[in-house]
Amino acid sequence: MSIVNDKSCSWINDLSSRANIKILSQDKHCDWLIIGAGYTGLSAARKLGELHPNKEIILVDAQQAGEGASSRNSGYLVDTTLREGFASNKDLENFKKKANIYELGIQVVKKFIKEHQVDCDWNECGKFYASSNNKDESILKNFSETLTKLGFEHNFFSNSELKKRLGTSFYNIALHTKGGILLHPGKLVRAMIDTLPENVQLFENTSLLKWEATNDKVKCYFKNGTIHSQKIIFATNGFLKSLGIKKNYNFPLTLTASMTRSLSNEEFKSIGEPKEWGVLSVRQMGATIRMTKDKRILIRNTAEVHNPLKMTKMDLDKRSFKQKIGIKKRFPQLPDDIIQSSWSGIVSRSRNSSQIFEKIDTNVFVAGCYNGSGIGVGTLFGEQIAIKASNESSNEIDIIERREKPTWLPPQPFLNLGVRVRLMFERIRSESDL
Ligand SMILES: Cc1cc2nc3c(=O)[nH]c(=O)nc-3n(C[C@H](O)[C@H](O)[C@H](O)COP(=O)(O)OP(=O)(O)OC[C@H]3O[C@@H](n4cnc5c(N)ncnc54)[C@H](O)[C@@H]3O)c2cc1C
Secondary structure (H helix, E strand, O other): OOOOOOOOOHHHHOOOOOOOOOOOOOOEEEEEEEEOOOHHHHHHHHHHHHHOOOOOEEEEOOOOOOOOHHHOOOOEEOOOOOOOOOOOHHHHHHHHHHHHHHHHHHHHHHHHHHHOOOOOOOEOOOEEEEEOOHHHHHHHHHHHHHHHHHOOOEEEEEHHHHHHHHOOOOOOEEEEEOOOEEOOHHHHHHHHHHOOOOOEEEEOOOOOOEEEEOOOOEEEEEOOEEEEEEEEEEOOHHHOHHHOOOOOOOEEEEEEEEEEOOOOHHHHHHOOOOOOEEEEEOOOOOOEEEEOOOOOEEEEEEEEOOOOOOOOHHHHHHHHHHHHHHHHHHOOOOOOOOEEEEEEEEEEEOOOOOOEEEEEEOOEEEEEOOOOOOHHHHHHHHHHHHHHHOOOOOHHHHHHHOOOOOOOOOOOOHHHHHHHHHHHHHHHHHHHHO
């Protein structure tokens, strides 16, 4: 399997290129092997390095470390995700358990950036759930009731207030949650690479082709060698299913996003010079849209079942066109040709939006499936799966293990068919806010 990514993600292009990329070229033995070097794998490696300073730890990625979804996302470190209301107290209880995990995720990222003095454009400006459709007020009111019950600070915004705050009159109603954070995802993941402990060896452009677990070892096959390890952690998120891991409990989705160049001073003035903000859609498939601190606009308005290994230039161009329209609808005064880059990324989803965190065989551990909210949770799960795999315990593990577990998915072709129909339905429901 080779992962071929577009080379045009603005977040990645903002960073300096890295030297000393090592590719696996011979057989190796180690104590710990981690597959996947995004937030999850890098955090697992960092924690294992701390816990076992004298052990050999190898971290492998099929592409350059951090260049998967971890630097291709929209940069919302979330405290909550929108729910339209609950059928029972059990649902409310599950929402609370999830919010507890998000809170731990925020804390762990905060701790990391403080300890390593990371500049990742951290902004505790909260996030908006906004809609152009007044009918969505009832959804937001239900959500507000939940937030009030659980003690999350939030406010409602009207069209005129939103125009001032966001620089667009597109939205009619919004709920702002105070607790969300906006950041530069590429800078965050790069810092995780730069601060890997010394006893972690990183091999990049090294794709795991096949693996087998015997009683006391795991053997992994790559193009130019094998790695024998005592224990393995899978941190491949959107690629868990293609490696045969928890394949009846998670599936990949491809998201695409575009980013404009920085607006000129005149362009920025024409939209009222708003401060940095982030909007998530009230409708599931509506656009995520963000104004960055350096006056760029990011938009994501697609989620699809797509071959996860490759998106062609033509496929990407089609999606970029939809994003251009999404920006134009909100900011008609801006020029047509301001999109600087478009890219795709793969996430992992489960049926009930729950995450995977478990031991799946004697020496085999897995963390992933963050349902599109993996900045904080990925960082948290990476560290905690390392602790769990070291046979140690923590309060965080207790909280993580209290969550609802992912539920079973039907086999192919029913799964893809079901997901496609659901996405199509959600897209129609979200049409006005794409
Ligand atoms: C467009 C987009 C917007 C998003 N927005 C947000 C957001 O605003 N907030 C948020 O919290 N989350 C968001 N997400 C989700 C978030 O990016 C992911 O949840 C997070 O990156 C997961 O981190 P990870 O380390 O588990 O996985 P990844 O970052 O996907 O890392 C997995 C790594 O595994 C590697 N790999 C896969 N297969 C193999 C193999 N066979 N051999 C070796 N290596 C392999 C991949 O190359 C990849 O680098 C978004 C995602 C996308 C794509």
